[in-house]
Amino acid sequence: MILDLKKLKLRSVNEILQNIDRKKNKRDFVILNPEGNHAICAGLTDNIDVTIKGHVGYYCAGMNQNANIIVDGNVGTGIAENMMSGKVHVKGNASQSAGATAHGGTLIIDGDASSRCGISMKGIDIIVKGSVGHMSAFMAQSGNLVVCGNAGEALGDSLYETEIYVKGKVKSLGADCEEKKMSKKHKTKLKGLLKKAGSNIKPEKFKRYGSARKLYNFNIDNVSDY
């Protein structure tokens, strides 16, 4: 089913996608002329396939559950923010806060993601084939962030239990983030993540980063910092 945003209002397009008619059971959708609109495909709950042909604005595929969404273009701030499950695949570049606070599902970005990629992520798997900007995985709690390019300043600042894998250079690590040993278990997991994104880069080429767990408890030596 083709949904043309030049003919239909954004709200009615989202309503169609949010309320799938089970009798007709149409589950393939193509959205034309997104023209940078915000909140396209926000709040989907059904297992459907949506392809968006063009560039989108803020919070595309926000709060997604179960849906498989492909964006054939660039995305604005907060792609797949607070996603619960499903899959979002961006073929272009992503702006800041990609996959922010997301609890589950998979976000694949073929291009670069700018700053704060995976900020406060809570269980999502994010695979970026390009590079990520500064403060990526800031306060990230759970899930995996895979970066095939480089990472900007302060990667993983105030990190909890998210695992970060970077192939290229890391400009600097944030507070309480450190490089960790890559065991066989991690390599197998990373291989699986890369496979999800259709990449066959060898896991050996990546470095793993995680929390040093020093900010978990109050430390009297840091009292002057508060």
Added chain:
Amino acid sequence: MLYYKEKIIFTNLCVMCGIVGIYLKSKKFEKSLGDMLSKMLVSMETRGSDSAGVAIYKSDKNKIYKYSICLNKLSFEKFKKEINKKVKLTSIDKNSDHVILKSIEKPVKILPILQNFKKISLVGYGKSIEIFKQVGKPSKVVKKFNLDNFSGSHAIGHTRMATESEVTTDGSHPYSTGEDECLVHNGSLSNHNNLRRILKKNGSKFSSDNDTEVAAGYISDSLKKRNLKQTLNKGLNDLDGFYTFIAGTHSGFAVLRDEIACKPAVIAESKDYVAISSEFQAMTHLPNINNARIFEPEPGIVYSWGKQ
């Protein structure tokens, strides 16, 4: 410091003013510059509907200076009569409540006359710049000045959501504090009061309490000693706050985002033009946009087009 700023951003919405700009690389679209920019401005109404303004650069190849003036409530006839007594004019054109005054006489002579002229506001001057700005929704401002009919080489626009000073003509962007200079700004500065005091001591004059006017004054002051790129790089240390700037000069413009980069900006570059705006949706009407290179300017890096 970085950590605490990031925490603020975490709850900060990206909406707060919209900025747009177009620099034409070829003469192909010169006549439709006004139309291209107006549509961008109207599209950014969602980011700011308190006031709007544009600076359009059209260089006339002679030595004539243009002075952009907002009449406020003064009648055009009265102004024309009085200014004719004081200044030798080449032409005087009315556009709604704004006037473009042209004269061969140099700014050193004319500026004090205009600055002492009661009731009017001088909004900009130079050999190529023309500024129109007013309170009201961007769509109404565009109509009021017939901005879609303008032609030129490059232009900058702003839609304002007022946060720290009054909604008046003087509080609207773009701010011009030097010959053919202008600045639009999406964000907020936190050290503008201190900086204003320092600049005032050095002789700068300000007409509002607005933070952007201080940044414009800072740039004008620094341009006396440096070029635009050096000035903006120095500004990274001296201007504290969240911002995306577009700074215009007679030959082009430059873009700078602060190092934290919580204020958005998207650039589209094609063989005919460079366009910048706060959101991509402002650019969807531009010719051949789907084949343009679209990217986000990196934080803390000065991007410039035209001879700087």
